[in-house]
Amino acid sequence: MDRNYDRLLVVGDLVVGGSWLRSVLEINPDAYEIATSLDCERNAGKVRSKLHGLPFLVKDNIASADRLQTTAGSWALLGSVVPRDAFVVAKLREAGAILLGKATLSEWADMRSNNYSEGYSARGGQARSPYNFTVNPGGSSTGSAIAVSNNVVPFALGTETDGSVINPSMRNAIVGIKPTVGLTSRAGVIPESEHQDTVGVFGKTVADAVYVLDAIYGIDGRDPYTAAQAGKTPDGGYAQYMSKAQVLKGTSFGIPWASFWQYADQEQLDTLLTMLEVLKGAGATIVNGTELQHPEIVSPDGWNWDYGTVRGYLNESEYSYITVDFYNNIATYLSELSNTNIRSLEDLVQYNIDNVGSEGGTPGIHPAFGSGQDGFLASLATKGARNETYYQALAFCQRTSREEGIDYALRNGGKKVDALLLPPDVAQAVQIAAQAGYPIITIPASIHIDSGMPYGLAILGTAFSEATIVKYASAMEDLFVSSGSAFQRSKTKPTWSNYLDRNLPVPF
Numbered sequence: 058m059d060r061n062y063d064r065l066l067v068v069g070d071l072v073v074g075g076s077w078l079r080s081v082l083e084i085n086p087d088a089y090e091i092a093t094s095l096d097c098e099r100n101a102g103k104v105r106s107k108l109h110g111l112p113f114l115v116k117d118n119i120a121s122a123d124r125l126q127t128t129a130g131s132w133a134l135l136g137s138v139v140p141r142d143a144f145v146v147a148k149l150r151e152a153g154a155i156l157l158g159k160a161t162l163s164e165w166a167d168m169r170s171n172n173y174s175e176g177y178s179a180r181g182g183q184a185r186s187p188y189n190f191t192v193n194p195g196g197s198s199t200g201s202a203i204a205v206s207n208n209v210v211p212f213a214l215g216t217e218t219d220g221s222v223i224n225p226s227m228r229n230a231i232v233g234i235k236p237t238v239g240l241t242s243r244a245g246v247i248p249e250s251e252h253q254d255t256v257g258v259f260g261k262t263v264a265d266a267v268y269v270l271d272a273i274y275g276i277d278g279r280d281p282y283t284a285a286q287a288g289k290t291p292d293g294g295y296a297q298y299m300s301k302a303q304v305l306k307g308t309s310f311g312i313p314w315a316s317f318w319q320y321a322d323q324e325q326l327d328t329l330l331t332m333l334e335v336l337k338g339a340g341a342t343i344v345n346g347t348e349l350q351h352p353e354i355v356s357p358d359g360w361n362w363d364y365g366t367v368r369g370y371l372n373e374s375e376y377s378y379i380t381v382d383f384y385n386n387i388a389t390y391l392s393e394l395s396n397t398n399i400r401s402l403e404d405l406v407q408y409n410i411d412n413v414g415s416e417g418g419t420p421g422i423h424p425a426f427g428s429g430q431d432g433f434l435a436s437l438a439t440k441g442a443r444n445e446t447y448y449q450a451l452a453f454c455q456r457t458s459r460e461e462g463i464d465y466a467l468r469n470g471g472k473k474v475d476a477l478l479l480p481p482d483v484a485q486a487v488q489i490a491a492q493a494g495y496p497i498i499t500i501p502a503s504i505h506i507d508s509g510m511p512y513g514l515a516i517l518g519t520a521f522s523e524a525t526i527v528k529y530a531s532a533m534e535d536l537f538v539s540s541g542s543a544f545q546r547s548k549t550k551p552t553w554s555n556y557l558d559r560n561l562p563v564p565f
């Protein structure tokens with residue numbers, strides 16, 4: 058067990074969270090009462106699930122119909138009343154888990170701007186990683202990952218549109234599962250894009266994360282994309298696929314070198330290649346050169362969701378449809394709220410200008426929002442029009458990341474591999490999985506010598522292949538832990554480096 062806890066101050070019956078790491082934005086004032094009633098149930102012999110009585114946090118863009126706010130970290134939605142719990146929150150309550158509060162995040166899950174301080178929101182302040190307070194703690198599900206890493210809660214939920222579950226998981230040395238788009242309902246989640254948003258889970262082990270995934274996935278009439286999972290999910294859930302190292306014997310994993318691995322820094326490569334040697338020792342075959350059909354779609358200079366435009370093709374850029382989707386999807390979300398005047402992206406943009414001191418609506422004023430709200434403005438400029446550019450860009454990104462991308466790499470010219478392995482710190486690799494909507498799991502690998510920040514090893518599969526990647530991620534975790542290797546969370550504990558510093562913005 059880690060000994061460093063985010064500070065939780067008990068004040069009367071309330072718990073007020075997180076002044077050091079700011080992983081917690083708000084504590085549920087009813088949490089003790091809920092816990093007491095669940096304890097009574099347990100004492101009376103009723104145990105709802107493995108999660109019965111466990112506290113959890115959700116990212117502040119996941120709605121709860123209780124005394125907590127749901128604001129994506131922005132003051133703009135303070136006081137707004139959501140119509141109901143998000144589907145995933147309702148499922149966790151049914152499973153007997155206790156919603157302890159809301160986790161901090163990068164405001165609006167990073168939709169609002171392209172030059173910002175990762176992990177900062179106006180309501181939550183700057184969340185910091187216990188590994189190093191001065192650097193990018195990962196995001197946009199920042200507080201969810203930090204809280205789990207630092208034992209504030211045993212598990213948490215976050216969301217990903219393009220890296221926001223995998224990145225903070227890896228940067229805080231925990232396990233993150235980003236499910237296939239359509240496995241976890243987005244109903245009640247403040248959106249970015251219906252095509253890429255997915256609710257993901259954070260745990261310290263693959264098992265912890267999988268039990269939570271089992272509790273939250275399912276078909277939901279309020280999110281039509283979840284219908285796609287019919288017939289593709291296993292009876293009895295994913296926990297049955299948890300495996301030991303032995304299952305790695307006879308497996309084969311592809312490493313898309315030219316597409317992704319070549320962009321990893323040398324220190325990481327040395328570590329990850331040593332991990333691959335350990336996998337080989339357990340009987341796995343590592344297949345180099347399982348590439349995307351069009352590796353040129355991958356940005357050579359790191360994460361860039363407008364890389365299509367950089368290549369000269371607005372009609373092949375992820376950002377061309379994300380900006381349009383956000384305009385439309387946020388209006389739909391806002392239409393169900395009461396007690397707010399915020400109904401549209403226009404209203405949000407105006408709010409950020411009217412409250413520029415706290416929300417940094419114009420460039421160069423707020424240290425956390427260097428470019429103001431350029432992301433919102435880019436979305437506003439589209440007026441949500443699904444024109445030819447939109448449909449071409451969407452079709453292009455889906456085709457080149459799916460059948461001509463990840464599935465092509467998995468096929469490996471007829472000699473099929475079981476899954477792909479990635480360095481998740483190469484954010485443009487996670488980006489291609491985001492465009493595809495395909496599932497990824499990251500497990501802890503090691504920490505960077507110069508920053509003290511962790512990185513991971515990621516397992517990527519095709520649509521609805523969670524059973525497969527759970528099987529291999531858990532087997533790899535078992536191998537790295539049971540062999541006493543250096544590649545495990547317990548060998549990379551947080552040091553609380555620079556814990557007295559409060560720099561803003563945090564550098565990328």
Ligand SMILES: *[C@@H]1O[C@H](CO)[C@@H](O)[C@H](O)[C@H]1NC(C)=O
Pocket residue numbers: 314330345346
């Ligand atoms: C994979 O292949 C590339 C070039 O084809 C090479 O540079 C790289 O070192 C290889 N990686 C491994 C782990 O063999």
Ligand SMILES: *[C@@H]1O[C@H](CO)[C@@H](O)[C@H](O)[C@H]1NC(C)=O
Pocket residue numbers: 172173421426427428
């Ligand atoms: C981001 O904003 C900061 C503060 O305004 C500025 O110093 C920096 O150059 C900007 N970075 C980029 C990449 O535009």
Ligand SMILES: *[C@@H]1O[C@H](CO)[C@@H](O)[C@H](O)[C@H]1NC(C)=O
Pocket residue numbers: 438439440442444445446447
């Ligand atoms: C579609 O809308 C975008 C954003 O407003 C614009 O840049 C693009 O030129 C439009 N495409 C067409 C074909 O009109």
Ligand SMILES: *[C@@H]1O[C@H](CO)[C@@H](O)[C@H](O)[C@H]1NC(C)=O
Pocket residue numbers: 370372373449450453
């Ligand atoms: C994007 O537009 C260019 C012409 O500017 C065209 O050659 C290309 O095929 C288009 N891409 C898609 C995906 O339609």
Ligand SMILES: *[C@@H]1O[C@H](CO)[C@@H](O)[C@H](O)[C@H]1NC(C)=O
Pocket residue numbers: 188189190191192506507508509510552554555
């Ligand atoms: C944390 O980051 C700072 C730079 O912001 C660096 O000086 C320090 O050495 C880092 N801590 C560790 C443990 O690497």
